[in-house]
Amino acid sequence: MAKKNRYGLILAGGRGTRFWPLSRRSRAKQVLNFLGDRSLIQQTVDRLGPAIPPERIWIVTNSHLRAEIIRQLPEVPPAQILAEPAQRNTAPCIGLAAHILQSLDPDAVMGVFPADHFISRPAEYRRLLKPAFETAERGHIAVIGIQPRWPETGYGYIEFPPGTRPGTLEAVKVKRFREKPALPAAKRFVKAGNFYWNAGMFFWKAGVLLDALRRFEPDTAAILDSLPPFAGRGFHAAVTKSFPRCANISVDYAVLERAQNVMGVAAGDIGWNDVGSWHAVYELMPKDAAGNVFRGGALVEASAGNYVDAGGKLVALLGVTNLVVVDTPDALLIADRDRAQDVGLLVKELERRKKEELL
Amino acid sequence: MAKKNRYGLILAGGRGTRFWPLSRRSRAKQVLNFLGDRSLIQQTVDRLGPAIPPERIWIVTNSHLRAEIIRQLPEVPPAQILAEPAQRNTAPCIGLAAHILQSLDPDAVMGVFPADHFISRPAEYRRLLKPAFETAERGHIAVIGIQPRWPETGYGYIEFPPGTRPGTLEAVKVKRFREKPALPAAKRFVKAGNFYWNAGMFFWKAGVLLDALRRFEPDTAAILDSLPPFAGRGFHAAVTKSFPRCANISVDYAVLERAQNVMGVAAGDIGWNDVGSWHAVYELMPKDAAGNVFRGGALVEASAGNYVDAGGKLVALLGVTNLVVVDTPDALLIADRDRAQDVGLLVKELERRKKEELL
Numbered sequence: 001m002a003k004k005n006r007y008g009l010i011l012a013g014g015r016g017t018r019f020w021p022l023s024r025r026s027r028a029k030q031v032l033n034f035l036g037d038r039s040l041i042q043q044t045v046d047r048l049g050p051a052i053p054p055e056r057i058w059i060v061t062n063s064h065l066r067a068e069i070i071r072q073l074p075e076v077p078p079a080q081i082l083a084e085p086a087q088r089n090t091a092p093c094i095g096l097a098a099h100i101l102q103s104l105d106p107d108a109v110m111g112v113f114p115a116d117h118f119i120s121r122p123a124e125y126r127r128l129l130k131p132a133f134e135t136a137e138r139g140h141i142a143v144i145g146i147q148p149r150w151p152e153t154g155y156g157y158i159e160f161p162p163g164t165r166p167g168t169l170e171a172v173k174v175k176r177f178r179e180k181p182a183l184p185a186a187k188r189f190v191k192a193g194n195f196y197w198n199a200g201m202f203f204w205k206a207g208v209l210l211d212a213l214r215r216f217e218p219d220t221a222a223i224l225d226s227l228p229p230f231a232g233r234g235f236h237a238a239v240t241k242s243f244p245r246c247a248n249i250s251v252d253y254a255v256l257e258r259a260q261n262v263m264g265v266a267a268g269d270i271g272w273n274d275v276g277s278w279h280a281v282y283e284l285m286p287k288d289a290a291g292n293v294f295r296g297g298a299l300v301e302a303s304a305g306n307y308v309d310a311g312g313k314l315v316a317l318l319g320v321t322n323l324v325v326v327d328t329p330d331a332l333l334i335a336d337r338d339r340a341q342d343v344g345l346l347v348k349e350l351e352r353r354k355k356e357e358l359l
Numbered sequence: 360m361a362k363k364n365r366y367g368l369i370l371a372g373g374r375g376t377r378f379w380p381l382s383r384r385s386r387a388k389q390v391l392n393f394l395g396d397r398s399l400i401q402q403t404v405d406r407l408g409p410a411i412p413p414e415r416i417w418i419v420t421n422s423h424l425r426a427e428i429i430r431q432l433p434e435v436p437p438a439q440i441l442a443e444p445a446q447r448n449t450a451p452c453i454g455l456a457a458h459i460l461q462s463l464d465p466d467a468v469m470g471v472f473p474a475d476h477f478i479s480r481p482a483e484y485r486r487l488l489k490p491a492f493e494t495a496e497r498g499h500i501a502v503i504g505i506q507p508r509w510p511e512t513g514y515g516y517i518e519f520p521p522g523t524r525p526g527t528l529e530a531v532k533v534k535r536f537r538e539k540p541a542l543p544a545a546k547r548f549v550k551a552g553n554f555y556w557n558a559g560m561f562f563w564k565a566g567v568l569l570d571a572l573r574r575f576e577p578d579t580a581a582i583l584d585s586l587p588p589f590a591g592r593g594f595h596a597a598v599t600k601s602f603p604r605c606a607n608i609s610v611d612y613a614v615l616e617r618a619q620n621v622m623g624v625a626a627g628d629i630g631w632n633d634v635g636s637w638h639a640v641y642e643l644m645p646k647d648a649a650g651n652v653f654r655g656g657a658l659v660e661a662s663a664g665n666y667v668d669a670g671g672k673l674v675a676l677l678g679v680t681n682l683v684v685v686d687t688p689d690a691l692l693i694a695d696r697d698r699a700q701d702v703g704l705l706v707k708e709l710e711r712r713k714k715e716e717l718l
Binding site for chain 2: 020021299301302310313314315316317318319320323325327329330331332333334335336338339342343345346349350355358
């Protein structure tokens with residue numbers, strides 16, 4: 001039974017440039033549906049549904065994406081889908097949402113969720129929400145840790161007490177947060193067994209988060225505190241005017257690494273994947289006997305290990321291996337699959353060339 | 360000064376499946392313009408122009424291509440652009456053209472030219488036409504030999520007398536024709552120095568060719584002889600009815616290998632290329648510093664030796680080498696450049712799947 005003061009905040013402001021040319025400013029990764037029929041943000045709302053119904057889902061995105069997200073999520077009230085007036089990091093935008101929720105419901109407890117991750121076992125995942133929310137309701141900050149499957153250097157880690165076992169559905173006091181490690185440290189973390197990936201899922205009372213910001217980021221907190229109530233006149237104008245003056249800082253740096261009352265829930269196997277590149281999508285998709293993934297028609301001769309997404313177009317492969325091929329009406333990407341994480345470099349080059357129509 | 364009884368016959372019935380997906384039944388290789396602004400058949404007519412003006416050019420093609428060729432060559436009278444009623448090899452279709460020319464001009468001398476080859480030095484090439492036509496006017500059969508640049512096993516060879524030097528503009532008696540050789544023989548041919556590639560360029564009086572057919576292929580000759588004159592009533596109906604009964608044989612087998620009066624002109628460097636695959640197009644095109652060829656916009660990161668033709672679409676390459684990428688609105692080819700000659704296999708598979716819209 002969903003508790004009425006539990007809210008979901010979905011952070012959907014990312015650009016997902018690594019999924020260019022499918023992702024563009026107005027069609028970022030979270031609104032794409034390369035994994036299943038529903039986009040990643042739709043899957044996020046679906047997955048939370050039994051625990052947090054859509055009428056208590058709030059979304060912070062940007063002005064390029066808001067219209068598409070409203071279109072994709074008719075079950076979420078459009079007034080709860082906010083566009084940040086300027087791109088800031090997660091601390092100001094979570095703070096803004098906390099300010100709004102607090103003004104609407106002084107008992108509000110928030111779960112913060114990325115819009116663009118994939119979770120293959122949603123029922124297992126939802127079981128984690130109960131201890132996380134209950135911990136938050138007792139006034140703590142709660143986080144979910146994902147058991148590492150390899151020594152990833154692209155994620156932050158959460159150090160749990162030694163001996164913490166995954167899947168026990170208990171919140172334990174977190175020892176500390178570790179920033180993205182170099183490879184030797186990442187290997188040590190994985191070997192030690194009590195280090196978990198920080199997947200950006202946080203739980204707190206709105207008031208607890210605002211208090212933490214007042215303590216650790218007083219300037220940003222003062223800006224938020226000066227805003228009129230959400231329902232009142234002039235709210236949006238005040239946000240547009242003052243939000244850009246907030247500090248450009250992540251909630252991890254601003255709050256989590258500094259707070260003393262952080263509790264963690266160590267997840268068991270929930271099939272979490274942050275879908276970081278075309279390579280990750282390739283890994284998640286069913287493959288033919290030669291390890292090819294095709295979205296759409298294909299003609300294959302002596303080719304293996306390729307990921308091909310060309311809409312409805314027929315793609316013929318002849319003697320090629322380990323490629324990522326993504327075709328759209330105005331741009332075609334062909335990349336070595338091992339270089340998929342560098343697709344963002346191409347987007348930076350397009351920005352340099354001011355190719356606005358392709359961004 | 361162009362002699363008035365010299366005619367050009369351009370054979371334009373090929374499909375060019377190795378250039379799929381750009382080439383289709385109604386847009387075969389000879390009507391594509393991947394080498395310059397003019398299509399290969401336009402370049403062929405342009406190249407002959409000073410020696411054989413368009414009003415004395417005749418073209419045999421098929422029903423899929425005739426309309427496009429008429430559109431591309433407004434300077435050639437449409438009545439001289441014929442569609443063979445059935446796909447036969449070169450002997451019947453050259454015989455048919457000889458029959459027509461003979462009926463219009465009893466002194467007609469014909470040069471036969473493929474529609475889909477590229478020649479980078481057309482002025483040098485045209486110098487060969489004079490000795491070739493003069494030899495034909497003396498009642499011989501004349502051929503042009505291309506000095507081999509590598510031991511190609513995909514072409515036939517013409518054996519000239521030992522010591523024949525290229526570029527002397529003299530016709531000499533050909534010793535014999537050699538079919539496509541295996542590699543050891545091809546290497547011997549290149550080393551010997553008096554073997555030249557047979558590029559399918561032949562010269563004869565229309566009457567000499569018809570006499571040769573009467574001798575070597577009497578059934579086919581009888582069919583041609585039974586046709587009414589070109590200008591007369593019922594010609595096209597008679598062709599449609601009887602042409603399919605002609606032997607399916609090349610003029611090389613039917614006439615050249617059997618005739619005793621074949622003279623050859625050994626070409627110097629005329630920059631001949633039969634443009635046999637995307638790899639050949641790649642070789643002919645200017646390249647960037649990393650050896651990439653792009654038709655259209657490109658974004659390149661750590662990629663080399665690629666051929667990319669995607670119309671106006673931007674193509675981004677990331678960490679890929681030696682690919683052929685050809686994009687069209689309904690089909691996309693990505694091939695290893697070393698496998699470019701096998702593109703025809705993909706077309707065969709499309710035929711097997713009855714994908715008529717892509718053929």
